[in-house]
Amino acid sequence: MKLDVVPVASIQGSLRPPSDKSLTHRAYMLAAMANEPSVVRNPLRGEDCEATLRCLEAMGSRATWLSEHKVRLEPAESWHSPASDLDCGNSGTTMRLLSGLIASWPIEATLKGDVSLSRRPMGRIAEPLRLMGATVEGETPPIRIAGGGLRGISYTTPVPSAQIKSCVLLAGLRAEGVTVVTETVPSRDHTERMLAALGAPITLSGNGPFTASVIGGYSLRGFDFTAPADISSAAFFMVAAALLPGSELVIEDLSVNPSRTGILDVFRQAGAPCAVENERSELGEPVGDVAVRFSPSLRPFTIEGSLVPRLIDEIPVLAVMATQCQGMSVIRDAKELRVKESDRIEMVAAGLRAMGARVETFEDGMAIHGPCRLRGARIETAHDHRIAMAFAIAGLIAQGQTTIEGAEAISTSYPRFEQDLMGLCIV
Ligand code: S3P
Numbered sequence: 001m002k003l004d005v006v007p008v009a010s011i012q013g014s015l016r017p018p019s020d021k022s023l024t025h026r027a028y029m030l031a032a033m034a035n036e037p038s039v040v041r042n043p044l045r046g047e048d049c050e051a052t053l054r055c056l057e058a059m060g061s062r063a064t065w066l067s068e069h070k071v072r073l074e075p076a077e078s079w080h081s082p083a084s085d086l087d088c089g090n091s092g093t094t095m096r097l098l099s100g101l102i103a104s105w106p107i108e109a110t111l112k113g114d115v116s117l118s119r120r121p122m123g124r125i126a127e128p129l130r131l132m133g134a135t136v137e138g139e140t141p142p143i144r145i146a147g148g149g150l151r152g153i154s155y156t157t158p159v160p161s162a163q164i165k166s167c168v169l170l171a172g173l174r175a176e177g178v179t180v181v182t183e184t185v186p187s188r189d190h191t192e193r194m195l196a197a198l199g200a201p202i203t204l205s206g207n208g209p210f211t212a213s214v215i216g217g218y219s220l221r222g223f224d225f226t227a228p229a230d231i232s233s234a235a236f237f238m239v240a241a242a243l244l245p246g247s248e249l250v251i252e253d254l255s256v257n258p259s260r261t262g263i264l265d266v267f268r269q270a271g272a273p274c275a276v277e278n279e280r281s282e283l284g285e286p287v288g289d290v291a292v293r294f295s296p297s298l299r300p301f302t303i304e305g306s307l308v309p310r311l312i313d314e315i316p317v318l319a320v321m322a323t324q325c326q327g328m329s330v331i332r333d334a335k336e337l338r339v340k341e342s343d344r345i346e347m348v349a350a351g352l353r354a355m356g357a358r359v360e361t362f363e364d365g366m367a368i369h370g371p372c373r374l375r376g377a378r379i380e381t382a383h384d385h386r387i388a389m390a391f392a393i394a395g396l397i398a399q400g401q402t403t404i405e406g407a408e409a410i411s412t413s414y415p416r417f418e419q420d421l422m423g424l425c426i427v
Contacts, residue, residue, distance in 0.1 A: 005395030106148030
């Protein structure tokens, strides 16, 4: 499917983006581990999270939709091996976190994915799960796991990754003894916050290295969770508002967990006006409204070090923003981008160059020279939802028409993207 985008004058209004993908995955998985039913309100109804739900149902959990935006989850009385391979679709979070759960039960499962997921590294979760006592075959999908009888380990993650950390912590909840995960640079902490809010025996410490420890054998209680909106989806419209003259946008009900708000730091570096209002909390997650306005002159910015995991999924659209800044913006320490849904360093660079921008790439990032008047182009997306949406935003500020190839990938995280875009744009 193609998405044609033409330039617009500005964007105006308010938006409640789709619910947070990371939180929806975790809410489903924790509900499946609980000892009583849970309710999840406003979950993300995108393909990635639906894949998580289907996989959990294949092992005995039951999901009943009480309305379009409310699902009741009953945990399996006893998890069983799925009758066929578990299809995780495009979703790395499904495969990596679910692997931790499966490893903790005496069951066997094969997890597979689409072409993109089949290229992504799974050795990073296989290694700690093997150390805990599970059998894991395969370094890339499909992977086969035979679990049960886990023992706690002390593990330092090789890269800052909430997916690795969460996989090990979830497995640790049903392992014998204590499981400790250490990170040198902290990744998003949704799993830790949710576990703490549910009263699970989790301890957090450190100003670097950062550790999270869980004691095995704890049985989670059921919960009622309302998922806030996803800052990674909001990011596309935040950048559009910063770039399009006269724009004013309020994003409502947004997860503003500090481990996810690196984009706000970049906006401050660039001098793009943005403010968080009405802060509140939902199952340990900070939530607020974010107001963004157009800025006639943006400074270049640098993304590196501990900022990277706090905005890892926003880098494609921030690279688009960099083309409009007054100088060279630099992104470093972001090698992980090469193993996301696509090689996002190459895909971003190729797309921006096709639109006339000057971009240099490094193994761990890129340098983008601004300001540059972008021109419309045909953009390849390698079926990567965030590449497709980032270039749709580039198309709004470009001269002429931009055609996004493979735009169907957008539905993995933001099924209503096109409607929301049309609803906010002033032509
Ligand atoms: C996610 C963590 C991030 C992020 C992904 C979702 C999660 O991946 O890129 O979209 O829900 O834990 P890593 O933790 O592997 O960097």
